Amino acid sequence: MADISGHRLFKFPKPQWMNSANTRTAGVYAAGALFSIALFVFIDAATFSKSHLNGSDFHVNFVDWIPGIFSVLGMLVINSIDKSRLSADNFSYSGDGVAWKARVVLFMGFAAMAGGLAGGVTVLVLKYYVREASWPALWFGVGNVVANALIMLSSVVLWVSQNMEDDYTYNLAL
Amino acid sequence: MAGLKTIIVLSFILAIGFLLVILSAALYKNFLTLLVVATYVIAPIPNWLCGRASSQDDFMDSGSSSIVELGRFMTGFLVVMGVALPVVLAHCDLIRPEAMIMSIIGGLLIYSTIISFTMFFHQEEEF
Numbered sequence: 001m002a003d004i005s006g007h008r009l010f011k012f013p014k015p016q017w018m019n020s021a022n023t024r025t026a027g028v029y030a031a032g033a034l035f036s037i038a039l040f041v042f043i044d045a046a047t048f049s050k051s052h053l054n055g056s057d058f059h060v061n062f063v064d065w066i067p068g069i070f071s072v073l074g075m076l077v078i079n080s081i082d083k084s085r086l087s088a089d090n091f092s093y094s095g096d097g098v099a100w101k102a103r104v105v106l107f108m109g110f111a112a113m114a115g116g117l118a119g120g121v122t123v124l125v126l127k128y129y130v131r132e133a134s135w136p137a138l139w140f141g142v143g144n145v146v147a148n149a150l151i152m153l154s155s156v157v158l159w160v161s162q163n164m165e166d167d168y169t170y171n172l173a174l
Numbered sequence: 175m176a177g178l179k180t181i182i183v184l185s186f187i188l189a190i191g192f193l194l195v196i197l198s199a200a201l202y203k204n205f206l207t208l209l210v211v212a213t214y215v216i217a218p219i220p221n222w223l224c225g226r227a228s229s230q231d232d233f234m235d236s237g238s239s240s241i242v243e244l245g246r247f248m249t250g251f252l253v254v255m256g257v258a259l260p261v262v263l264a265h266c267d268l269i270r271p272e273a274m275i276m277s278i279i280g281g282l283l284i285y286s287t288i289i290s291f292t293m294f295f296h297q298e299e300e301f
Contacts, residue, residue: 028243032250040258044265051266113264 027161031154034113038150041066045143048136058137064123064144071116071151077109079158113152120148180294188287194280198273206263207277213256214285218292220248256281 042065049060086102124141133141192211199205207281224245257278 025246027252028246032247035247036251036254036258040255040262044262047262047266047268051268053267162243171295 024161027157031158031161032155034150034154038154041143041147041150045140045147049140054136056133056137058128058131058133058140060140063127066138067116067119067123067144067148068151069116070112070119071148074109074112074114074116075151075155075158076123077105077112078155081106081109083162113155117145117148117152120145143147184287184291187283191280191283191287194276194283198269198276198280202270202273203282204269204273206269207260209259209271210256210277212281213252213259214281215286217249217252217285218288219257220245220252226260253285256285 045064046060048054049058081102086099086106120141124145126139128138195207199207224241228239228242243265260269260274260277260281263269264271269277
């Protein structure tokens with residue numbers, strides 16, 4: 001273990017539990033849980049808009065769903081990519097430009113996800129905040145932003161736990 | 175190893191869980207909370223299917239297969255859905271808050287019964 005820690009960059013070593021298989025499994029479960037919370041925040045806003053508790057003139061249309069659709073598409077794209085292809089140009093067996101293609105697709109995924117979050121904020125500001133919605137109707141916009149942020153967080157957790165796997169197998173190979 | 179006592183205790187817990195969910199539906203004449211039972215019954219299925227789909231791999235690929243991780247992702251999704259669904263229904267005044275509490279507790283009891291049943295009797299399937 002000491003020879004590995006000689007190569008590290010930071011003062012504090014990575015904690016040992018970060019590399020265990022149980023943490024990886026828990027990370028994948030947590031990503032699913034976060035994605036579920038995000039989807040149900042969306043659904044709660046849409047259902048509340050349709051229920052009799054919503055006395056205002058504000059309603060959830062298809063416009064409110066567009067940022068969420070983009071976030072989900074970005075998450076699908078990001079997590080569909082084989083992570084080992086990102087450094088494929090360092091090896092000679094792969095064809096020309098595999099890593100380049102992977103980075104382009106990954107960039108489109110990240111752009112879709114960031115666009116989803118930005119679109120959530122846009123809907124909150126333009127559709128609800130500018131037109132002076134009070135609290136129960138303001139929840140439609142706030143919930144939109146919260147749901148997009150949770151989808152992004154879920155994607156981050158999934159990404160980190162999938163990269164953790166590579167470190168684990170690397171340590172196993174040593 | 176897991177004896178008769180375990181089966182009896184687990185079946186009692188399962189019956190109490192079903193009782194709570196059905197009571198939360200029938201007491202308030204609103205049967206939307208029965209969706210919780212469907213969610214928790216479906217919840218372990220992705221793990222079983224994906225674990226079966228990846229079992230042909232050799233030792234080096236075990237644990238790092240991405241289809242197993244897809245199954246775990248969907249399991250986490252469905253478990254949280256079982257809690258989030260009554261909360262959404264209660265927040266939008268489709269069910270009463272009492273029905274929400276009863277169906278959440280009942281659903282968690284049902285799910286923990288399923289999980290502990292598979293944990294107790296998993297070794298005996300392999301022989």
